[in-house]
Amino acid sequence: GAFPAFAPALLRLGTLAAAAGRHKEAVAWFNQALAVNPGDPTALCLLGRLHLRRKEWGPAQKAFEAVLKQQELKLDPYALVALGDLYANSLGAAGPAKHARHLAHAADFYRRVLSQDAHNLAAANGLGAVLAEKGLLNQAKDVFARCREAAAGG
Structure with missing residues (x-):
């Protein structure tokens, strides 16, 4: 990605938005982190947990399975x-x-x-x-x- 070093900051912004109940904003931050660092397991897990808390089973499953599809993380x-x-x-x-x-x-x-x-x-x-x-x-x-x-x- 363009600036992989910014990914942790994007994840923190997403985590803060999620904690404040701003679901759409949190998803946007996590997706932005994934755009900078595709396949990032931390971003995928945070995104998956957010969906899990909201009982959005399909998107949650997709996020966690994306982590497990990576050979070193299976x-x-x-x-x-x-x-x-x-x-x-x-x-x-x-x-x-x-x-x-x-x-x-x-x-x-x-x-x-x-x-x-x-x-x-x-x-x-x-x-x-x-x-x-x-x-x-x-x-x-x-x-x-x-x-x-x-x-x-x-």
Whole structure:
């Protein structure tokens, strides 16, 4: 891009706009950062999280998948957890027919992160919530107990 050094400033402006509830402005800043630095994983993740918070599932998924399509980032824990969150949080929008499939996708994304880093609390917490939603309460309890131990430094 023209001035890649400006990309972090653009991301900060987008983050500030998002925090102030100015969604369209935040999207514009993040897209400007992507124009300067195409494929920037930070910009894509910020854009994806913004869409996720607004329950804009399609654009959120597209942003996180763009991160994972980059060879060196195909196992990026942030993007994987975010996609797990997307599937877990879009259960209501999925409808009864897709409910089980969304839970399975969410669990898969969380497990991919945990296979790389067993102490990733976001992934473990997500997996525990999915297991509880599936009615697997003992397994969920075990996952949450491991989260508590990891958070306590054990």
